[in-house]
Amino acid sequence: MASGGQGLARVAVVVRAGAVPLWWLGVFAAGIGLLVPGVTGRRIGVMAGAALFLVTVAVALLPRRKRYVALADGAARAGKHDVLQDRAVTVRNWRRGHRWWLLLAFVAALGSAFAVPAAGGMLLAGAGVGLRLKAAWLGRLERGSDALLWVRVDWLDRGAGAPAGKRVKGYRATGIAAGDAAPGGARRRGGVLV
Structure with a gap:
C-alpha cells in the first residue's frame, strides 16, 4: 500500500454481508424445527416465530x-x-469473523425447536432480512448524496466489525462508480448499477 493510504471497505457491503447466511440458516432451522412438535406445539411456535421475525427485522x-x-x-x-x-x-x-457466532446461533435455533418449534429459525431469518433492508436504506442514502461510503478496514475488528461502531471515527466517500459494488452493496452487473 502506498504511503498515507488506507484499506477501505464499503459500508453497505459490511452491513449486507450477514444477510444471506442469517436468512438461509434461519430458513433451515425453522424448517427442521417444524419437524419437532415441541412443548408449545407447532401452531404456537409458528405464531411466536412470526412475532419474533417482525421484531428482529426492526x-x-x-x-x-x-x-x-x-x-x-x-x-x-x-x-x-x-x-x-x-x-x-x-x-x-x-x-x-462471524462464523462461530453464526454456527452457535444456528445450533441455538435448532435447540429452541424442542420448546418452541420454528421460532428460533424465524428469528435468525428476521435478522437477515433486517440487515438486507438496512443495506438497501444505505444504498438510498448513497444515491441521494451521489457518493459511495467506505470505512477504514483497520477500524473494523479483523475486517468483520460494525461499520458504525465506536472505533469508527468517520467515513470516506468516492464517486458512485468506484469499486465493484453498487449502492446498497449489491454486485454490479454488466457495468450497470442494480
Missing part, C-alpha cells in the same frame, strides 16, 4: 440510523493512495 434495521447519517454527512473524500477493498473480500472477512 431491531436489525432501525438502530444507529442517526449515526450512519452523521458519519455519511461528515465523510471525507477518499485519497488517491487509498485502496478500495473488493466486495468479495469484504464479505469473506465478515463471514470468517
Whole structure:
C-alpha cells in the first residue's frame, strides 16, 4: 500500500454481508424445527416465530440510523493512495469473523425447536432480512448524496466489525462508480448499477 493510504471497505457491503447466511440458516432451522412438535406445539411456535421475525427485522434495521447519517454527512473524500477493498473480500472477512457466532446461533435455533418449534429459525431469518433492508436504506442514502461510503478496514475488528461502531471515527466517500459494488452493496452487473 502506498504511503498515507488506507484499506477501505464499503459500508453497505459490511452491513449486507450477514444477510444471506442469517436468512438461509434461519430458513433451515425453522424448517427442521417444524419437524419437532415441541412443548408449545407447532401452531404456537409458528405464531411466536412470526412475532419474533417482525421484531428482529426492526431491531436489525432501525438502530444507529442517526449515526450512519452523521458519519455519511461528515465523510471525507477518499485519497488517491487509498485502496478500495473488493466486495468479495469484504464479505469473506465478515463471514470468517462471524462464523462461530453464526454456527452457535444456528445450533441455538435448532435447540429452541424442542420448546418452541420454528421460532428460533424465524428469528435468525428476521435478522437477515433486517440487515438486507438496512443495506438497501444505505444504498438510498448513497444515491441521494451521489457518493459511495467506505470505512477504514483497520477500524473494523479483523475486517468483520460494525461499520458504525465506536472505533469508527468517520467515513470516506468516492464517486458512485468506484469499486465493484453498487449502492446498497449489491454486485454490479454488466457495468450497470442494480
